[in-house]
Amino acid sequence: MIGSILTEHLIDIGLLAFLAATGLMMLHQRSLFAVVMLSGIFSLLSAGLFTLMDAVDVAFTEASVGAGISTVLFLGTLALTGAREKRRTIWDLPALATVVVFGALLMWGTLDLPHYGDPTAPIHHHVADRYIEESGTEVGPPNIVTSVLASYRGFDTLGETTVIFTAGLSVVVLLARRRRPAARPPRDASPDAGAS
């Protein structure tokens, strides 16, 4: 048991290291197309992390939104704008300082959070007990997550599904073939847009 917890930590650390490496690569890249590719990797890795934390539903959302729809949306944006980042070499020191200070504050804030998986954490005693004990009689379905999503948090879920539906619609709109008359013959292969 201890061994398996240890390996989970090791895999966590590995995935987090990959995440950090991917983030640094994204900063370093000038080709925005490559950045979109790397952000796909980023969300693949973070979904792996969510799975490790037993947050299967979050991993599911990350899989469909992060790796699927947002990649497509980014690509649609690239199609409308440019695929290269403007070269900027100026170091904006106040901005850097702000980011570092706020990052440090946020990390300091996490020290007060209950430990991951702590059974005495407040979040596990606010409404969770009632969900676990009563949802079977109050709502019905044997799966507690279903009762929470579809009944206790029904309005929230309605909003969520609306957002996801809109996202799906926008993908359809983006992928749909534009019906325009051919104004001129298709151009020849233009130079590679992203080779860096």
Next chain:
Amino acid sequence: MDLVTQTASWLALMGGGAFLILGAIGVLRMPDLYTRMHAASLVDTMGAGLITLGLMIQAGPTLVAVKLGIIFVFLCLTGPISTHALAGAAMMRGEPPRLTHDRARGKFPGPLGQTSPLPPDLLGHDS
């Protein structure tokens, strides 16, 4: 879980891991995009196949094993299509392969006909 199935699943998982790493090494080591794609297909076929096989042996005759099988079938159906699309797109947008034997020179565009999206001068430059 007796010794035989444990050994079999252990062998399958280890073999799958070995092919995964080999494929990844090949993707790092090979000289150009197309040869790297050959290496990457090791991961998609043997790597994924052996690992799902090992997990299926662990799961026994349950729905979990069926799901693993379905995942493998998905990978086998989609893998070649993305590989083919990647190779076609790379050729079309002018990244010529490095070849030692170009047996398509002169024959192309011929048999493939007008349906081909590839520009006819593509095979003129190999390095």
Next chain:
Amino acid sequence: MTKAIALGTGLYALWLLLSGYWDDPLLVGLGALSAIAVAALAARLHLIDDEGVPLGRLPRILAYLPWLAWQVVLANLAVARAILAGPRAISPTLAVVPCSQKTDFGRMLYANSITLTPGTISVDVGPDAILVHALEAGGIDDLEAGAMDRRVRAVEGP
């Protein structure tokens, strides 16, 4: 009609396997309903033809798959050897390989079989030939020998 029923049955079997609900009549019924709905929609969209539901070829496809799997294993070992031997040992080759299939389905199956086998990638597919990139020249020789072509032709049927 037979094909629509086959599609619906196949979808329902997939639903049962993926959901794992066997005993609740409501859920099982809803699953059946959605399978029927999808099959009906597919029929209305004219998606049910020889390509979408290759029902008549299914036994021959199933008979072809073990052979293909064995070829994939052999090709894996060859490519693994090439990776270990290093980039100097390979001989990347591009060639136009003739294919004898008559239908789109047959060409699709042949091209995908070529790509699924490590060491060969079908880059472009024409009416009677396939542009293949191979890691080693021997891969092209094997394809030109025609064993896979003949087998796919047999799967295609008369």
Next chain:
Amino acid sequence: MFIAAAAAILVGMALALVRAALGPSVYDRILAVNMMGTKTVLLIGVLGFLTGRPDFLDIAMVYALLNFVGTLAVLKFHAYGSLAGPRSDADDPPSS
């Protein structure tokens, strides 16, 4: 046993990341992302067994399909300069 398999997948992921970083062309990066996707599918499967919750496989399945759709969308974009298929209109392609 699962630990060794997970470790192998992680090593493969690291190597694929190196390829994504090196490039050099966009297609190499797409290849790396595609490989990463296959490995994530396998990793989620192995993790399910490692933590004793094989119902994670549903996510692995969604991933296997999404990876495919994503790769095709990316290639379509890169081949045609848009997601709308072969271009027949007067828009400009993304600047090179």
